[in-house]
Amino acid sequence: MSVLKAAAFSLLVGVAATPVSSAAAQATKAAADTAAIGIPADVEIRELRSGVWIHTSYYTYPGGVRYPANGLIVREGDGLLLIDTAWGERLTLTLLDQIEASIKLPVRRAIVSHAHGDRIAGTDALEARGIPVYALPLTQRRAVGEGMPVPDQALAGLDTPAASVQFGSVELFYPGPGHAPDNLMVWVPSQRVLFGGCAVRAAAADSLGGIADANMTAWPEAIRLARARYTRAKVVIPGHGEVGGPELLDHTLALLKEARKPGK
Numbered sequence: 001m002s003v004l005k006a007a008a009f010s011l012l013v014g015v016a017a018t019p020v021s022s023a024a025a026q027a028t029k030a031a032a033d034t035a036a037i038g039i040p041a042d043v044e045i046r047e048l049r050s051g052v053w054i055h056t057s058y059y060t061y062p063g064g065v066r067y068p069a070n071g072l073i074v075r076e077g078d079g080l081l082l083i084d085t086a087w088g089e090r091l092t093l094t095l096l097d098q099i100e101a102s103i104k105l106p107v108r109r110a111i112v113s114h115a116h117g118d119r120i121a122g123t124d125a126l127e128a129r130g131i132p133v134y135a136l137p138l139t140q141r142r143a144v145g146e147g148m149p150v151p152d153q154a155l156a157g158l159d160t161p162a163a164s165v166q167f168g169s170v171e172l173f174y175p176g177p178g179h180a181p182d183n184l185m186v187w188v189p190s191q192r193v194l195f196g197g198c199a200v201r202a203a204a205a206d207s208l209g210g211i212a213d214a215n216m217t218a219w220p221e222a223i224r225l226a227r228a229r230y231t232r233a234k235v236v237i238p239g240h241g242e243v244g245g246p247e248l249l250d251h252t253l254a255l256l257k258e259a260r261k262p263g264k
């Protein structure tokens with residue numbers, strides 16, 4: 001956490017702890033102060049291209065450090081396809097409320113892009129609202145092992161690297177193991193948007209992020225497969241951090257090359 005952010009955080013805590021006449025007033029004041037000092041809301045939705053939104057949820061680690069995770073929302077006719085839950089059940093319910101308030105269309109289906117909490121933790125919350133959640137069979141199995149909620153719908157035909165299937169208006173692409181054995185990518189051809197998920201790193205990222213389940217040998221090939229297939233991509237979305245273009249794929253390859261240098 002930067003000094004500025006730390007200062008802002010303690011300021012927020014200080015303000016929130018001040019006694020006020022009612023809980024509602026306190027919440028309103030805290031929200032206003034949060035906005036005023038630049039701390040983002042827990043969940044944000046931003047339209048990137050026509051009918052394509054990014055959702056960003058902020059997980060708060062013990063100690064108060066907030067870390068963002070990106071997912072995607074795609075309009076399909078009079079409904080929406082959601083890619084990845086928010087980071088936790090509570091934030092996923094907040095996300096659904098925000099979608100209802102700002103996009104005003106129902107979420108009809110959801111896909112989770114691998115079995116880590118920032119992608120899958122809100123699965124039960126979605127299914128409780130009647131939204132079917134799709135995942136690779138590998139992701140379903142890994143979810144059991146990770147103690148995560150298990151998506152109820154299996155995606156067939158994506159078992160081998162470079163496999164792709166059409167899913168409504170989008171293409172699902174399995175580039176092979178990378179950040180995780182089951183990392184899935186999503187291509188929105190109409191808007192030339194590639195959701196790379198956690199296999200792709202943001203331009204500002206100077207490391208590969210969480211690599212506990214990564215396959216460092218296969219990961220570069222996964223990125224090269226995605227780069228070769230989606231040469232038309234205009235927008236590339238990483239799992240965490242700022243949206244970019246195809247250069248994010250090259251940046252990820254450079255980080256992988258650096259990480260595999262002898263002595264590292």
Ligand SMILES: [Zn+2]
Pocket residue numbers: 114116179180198210
């Ligand atoms: Zn992950």
